[in-house]
Amino acid sequence: MRDHGGNLDTAMARWGGGPEEWIDLSTGINSSPYPLPEFDDRAWTDLPMRSDLELLRETARMAYGCVTGVLPVAGAQAAIQMIPVSCKHGLVRVLGPTYNEHAASFARSGWTVETVERPTALAGADAAVVVNPNNPDGRILAPEQLRAISTRVGLLVVDESFVDPRPNISLAREIPDNTLVLRSFGKFYGLAGLRLGFVLGGEARLAALAELAGPWPVSGVAIRVGQAALADAAWRKAAAARLARDAARLDDLARTGGWELVGGSELFRLYRVPDAVDAQVHLAMERIWSRTFPYSTDWLRLGIPGPDHWTRVEAALL
Numbered sequence: 001m002r003d004h005g006g007n008l009d010t011a012m013a014r015w016g017g018g019p020e021e022w023i024d025l026s027t028g029i030n031s032s033p034y035p036l037p038e039f040d041d042r043a044w045t046d047l048p049m050r051s052d053l054e055l056l057r058e059t060a061r062m063a064y065g066c067v068t069g070v071l072p073v074a075g076a077q078a079a080i081q082m083i084p085v086s087c088k089h090g091l092v093r094v095l096g097p098t099y100n101e102h103a104a105s106f107a108r109s110g111w112t113v114e115t116v117e118r119p120t121a122l123a124g125a126d127a128a129v130v131v132n133p134n135n136p137d138g139r140i141l142a143p144e145q146l147r148a149i150s151t152r153v154g155l156l157v158v159d160e161s162f163v164d165p166r167p168n169i170s171l172a173r174e175i176p177d178n179t180l181v182l183r184s185f186g187k188f189y190g191l192a193g194l195r196l197g198f199v200l201g202g203e204a205r206l207a208a209l210a211e212l213a214g215p216w217p218v219s220g221v222a223i224r225v226g227q228a229a230l231a232d233a234a235w236r237k238a239a240a241a242r243l244a245r246d247a248a249r250l251d252d253l254a255r256t257g258g259w260e261l262v263g264g265s266e267l268f269r270l271y272r273v274p275d276a277v278d279a280q281v282h283l284a285m286e287r288i289w290s291r292t293f294p295y296s297t298d299w300l301r302l303g304i305p306g307p308d309h310w311t312r313v314e315a316a317l318l
Helices: 008-015 050-064 076-085 101-108 143-150 203-213 220-230 233-256 276-284 310-317
Strands: 069-073 091-095 112-116 127-131 155-159 179-184 197-201 260-265 268-272 291-293 296-303
Touching (some): 008 276, 050 069, 050 197, 050 220, 069 203, 069 220, 076 101, 076 155, 076 179, 076 197, 076 203, 091 101, 101 112, 127 143, 143 155, 197 203, 233 268, 233 310, 276 291, 276 296
Parallel strands (some): 091 127, 127 155
Antiparallel strands (some): 069 197, 179 197, 268 296, 291 296
């Protein structure tokens, strides 16, 4: 089932109010976004040049510590949709439960899809998908575990959309030849509307994706903002520290309210509650939108509140 967070229109249709009245914690998007830099009008009026894209690639390579190729794309979602089309169909195994677009995109492209619950069960597949840290439970596989998996499958796709606060667990510094690593820009930098992401991996595999992405895979504005943000190591470090503190603060609130921490990352937390639908309705009555899952009656996920959200979130949870 292809359900997602961020569906605030669903909440407004039932409980009313405009977007400005709601705190949307149904996603894992940083509520304290990177401050938009100034840039000239050319970002709006001109097609991006190859030199613009190359500068963005190099900045991303430095920020991620990547020694292989880097392909900018219109969000990690664009890569998720292109990868199944870029190679021969077969059997793909997805380590789940996880972000449902991976299985949906492979299935739509004619692959046979199996969802497995243990990393060892990925072995033997023509392609395997691991979200790391996992969405929604935050499960983490160490880089050496992922490299071991890569030796037992045809293609390994590692979705690192939530890894920015923990660069030490990223596979970027040593990517096996048969592996593609996805990085989201919008989540950690809080600019999901920019639609920017990256695929890291060997040049041959990236070339096939580049053909699908076309000559202008991202906008001029995305290039300017992405380059400035990725070059800002001080902001990255401060944001990671703040998110870690705020995640712990949210856990304390949830624990006081009788919720049990299942897991999560610095960008979202997953709790076990008596009844997920009831908990979502309770929060919605306070104009706070959360995330439930069709495969669980007691899992509720919350993004990390922004600085101006805490008073309302605390009142709703206590």
